[in-house]
Amino acid sequence: MPQEIDHWSAVPKYRQLAAILRGRIEAGEFDDVPDGKLPSEASLMKDYGLARNTVRQAMGVLRDWGMVETVPLRGSRLRPREQWDAPAGE
Amino acid sequence: MPQEIDHWSAVPKYRQLAAILRGRIEAGEFDDVPDGKLPSEASLMKDYGLARNTVRQAMGVLRDWGMVETVPLRGSRLRPREQWDAPAGE
DNA sequence: AGTAATTTGTTCGTATGTATC
DNA sequence: AGATACATACGAACAAATTAC
Numbered sequence: 152m153p154q155e156i157d158h159w160s161a162v163p164k165y166r167q168l169a170a171i172l173r174g175r176i177e178a179g180e181f182d183d184v185p186d187g188k189l190p191s192e193a194s195l196m197k198d199y200g201l202a203r204n205t206v207r208q209a210m211g212v213l214r215d216w217g218m219v220e221t222v223p224l225r226g227s228r229l230r231p232r233e234q235w236d237a238p239a240g241e
Numbered sequence: 242m243p244q245e246i247d248h249w250s251a252v253p254k255y256r257q258l259a260a261i262l263r264g265r266i267e268a269g270e271f272d273d274v275p276d277g278k279l280p281s282e283a284s285l286m287k288d289y290g291l292a293r294n295t296v297r298q299a300m301g302v303l304r305d306w307g308m309v310e311t312v313p314l315r316g317s318r319l320r321p322r323e324q325w326d327a328p329a330g331e
Numbered sequence: 332a333g334t335a336a337t338t339t340g341t342t343c344g345t346a347t348g349t350a351t352c
Numbered sequence: 353a354g355a356t357a358c359a360t361a362c363g364a365a366c367a368a369a370t371t372a373c
Contacts, residue, residue, distance in 0.1 A: 163360060191338060202362045207339085223339050224369045253356060281342060292358045297343085313343045314365050 156199050164201055168209035169216075171199075173238060176218060176229065187229030189219065246289050258289055258299035259306075263328060266308060266319060277319030279309060 154171045156164050172189070181187050190198070195206045210227055213219040217236040221227040244261045246254050262279070271277050280288070285296045300317055303309040307326040311317040 165360080193338075204363085205361060208360090221339075224337085224371090226338065255356080283342075294359090295357060298356085311343075314341085316342065 156201065165205050165208035165212065168195070168199060168201065168206065169212035172209065172213060173216070173218065176213075181229055189227040189229070191226055246291065254291060255295050255298035255302065258285070258291065258296065259302035261289075262299065262303060263306070263308065266303075271319055279317045279319065281316055 156167050192206050196203055216238040217234050219227050220230050246257050282296050286293055306328045307324050309317050310320055
């Protein structure tokens, strides 16, 4: 795991996860994955020890940033970098 | 949106929402809906710009009035008018 | 061809912490 | 002290469509 959730931080976990995933994405970790597919919600729950709600909230942040799109029953995948909205706090 | 929450009123928001929903119910807005199903908590949060707690509190008032029953994972639905308790302030 | 597993969507229940009035 | 209100977080259960075997 590249980075872990700080269960004591004042920063909400869903924001922490969003930031972590942003880092992994920007590091190019998913560029080789077919369709730029991201880990499933279940996978992220397990990897980071978070509830599904929280994972989904984090994915919502990435969607807001325009980095990711989620398709029901298919999963989430990267969007082209040109279409990203600058995530606040950069 | 039939009516909005007054964020400045001295009347608590959850009571305002309860009154608004009572109005919508009495206007027959949900009579045609299958099972008399009411909007979900998430939907009400969005429509009225309230926190989930507040929405739930409002639904609790409608339950106290006997107008509505809530079933976990299913939602809330209307109860027969004969079973309503007169809401205070009528 | 068919069944099981996977995956996101949705829904309510509950609890905690913070802030305000 | 208590009521109101928001945000966060976990849990649990069901649905529906797709995917895997």
